[in-house]
Amino acid sequence: MAYIYTILAILSLIQESLCAELYFLASKQVELSEPTAAFLSKADVMQANKYMLGMTAETPLTWAIEGDIFRRPRALAVVTVINGKALSNLPPSKYAVSADGEDFNHEELVNNKVFRDEGQEWILMQNAMLEGSQIAYDAQNTLLGIQVKTKSKPLRQEIENLYKIAESISKSKVARTRNTPTIFIINVNGLPAAEKELSKNEYKLAIDELESAIQHLISVLRNTYNDRVIAELITESKSEIKKRQKRQEDSPKSPSDRIMKLRKELNVYQFSSGNYPATFGIFLLVSVALFLIVLFVTVGLWNMDPGKDSIIYRMVTTRMKKD
Known part of the structure; x- marks a missing residue:
């Protein structure tokens, strides 16, 4: 019996090291299936998000999701934290997402054909920089009244941006009146650098500040949109991202390049010229x-x-x- 428990523990550790983890911080408008041992693909997650927002009628093949089609969520927030497994106040229920393949293609949510002509509002935070529609511009020009004490500059800027987004949303009339769902794509990449720069106590305080900022943002979104919000937290490891980037660099960029690479690997040659x-x-x-x-x-x-x-x-x- 102890042998079986040991194997299960090892498999659990392997699973955690080879996958991203998805947590739902707010999902009142939809009913989610219970997490299983199987991996979800990133395509499943993207398809689920589009289905919940009403961008498509196709449900994910491996994920059962139900919701009221007449009360769709008015906002979707996807917060991705690199080395986010260091966060302490994570929900107990989590979904394992396969780390193979490409990154999450969040552009499908922003540049969609359904709401393209209706003035959809969106914010993208990448490398501590904000871009997007009017609400992103408002967030950039928001004066922050909260002092972030984290000494690591990249992480401090990202935490400050979270508070700026929350402040601009709470005062925005555009966000309250839009009929299209607002998209928040937030990538927090500062934890690995903070772990190297800070001491253990300072790093722990930085994690606490990050968690407080995320919770504050989710709380503001729920109040602004009357709980019609889907908030997701995705945690990924830095090592797995580097491996995926290396695979993407080694892999051919275009379909023709991929075909030529396969021909070379399989010793398949063509005896005709390019003309x-x-x-x-x-x-x-x-x-x-x-x-x-x-x-x-x-x-x-x-x-x-x-x-x-x-x-x-x-x-x-x-x-x-x-x-």
Whole structure:
């Protein structure tokens, strides 16, 4: 029995090290299935988000989600924290998301065809920088009344941005009146650098400040949108991100490059030059032209009615001389 528990513990550690973890900090508008041992793909997560916001009618194949189609969430906040497993106040229920493949393509949520012409509001925080629609501009120009004590500059800027976003949303009339869902894509990348720069106690205080800022933002969103908010927290490890980036750098960029790489790996070679399509087209046109010329000449000769003075008439009407 102890052997079985040991194996389960090892498998659990392997699973945690090879996957990202998804937590729902606010999800009152939807009913989620219980977490299972199976990995969710990042495509499943993106499909679930689009389904919950009403951007698509297709549900994820491996994830059961139910909600009221007449009371869709008015906002979606996706907070991704690198080395976020160091956070202490995480919800007990979590979903394992496969770390293989590419990063989350959050552009599908922002640049969508459903709400493109309706003035959708959105904010993207990447590398401690804010960009987006009007609410992002308001957040950039918000005067922060809270002092962040974290000494690590990148993490401090990210925490300050979280408070700025919350402050701008609480005062924004645009966010309250829009009929389209507001998208918040927030990437916190400062924890790995803070862990190297700060002492253990300072790093712990920095984590506490980050958690307080995230909780404050979620609280403001819930109050602003009357609890019609989906708030997700995704934790990823720095090592896995580096491995994924290395795989992406090694992998070909375009489909043609991928095909050529597979040909090289499988020792499949082509014996035609790159100009083969043009050469084939030229030969085809010349062949068709020659065929038509021969056809027209043959038909013309067959239907010709030569006169008596014609050499052709003399050739075909030659008579044998009588002795």
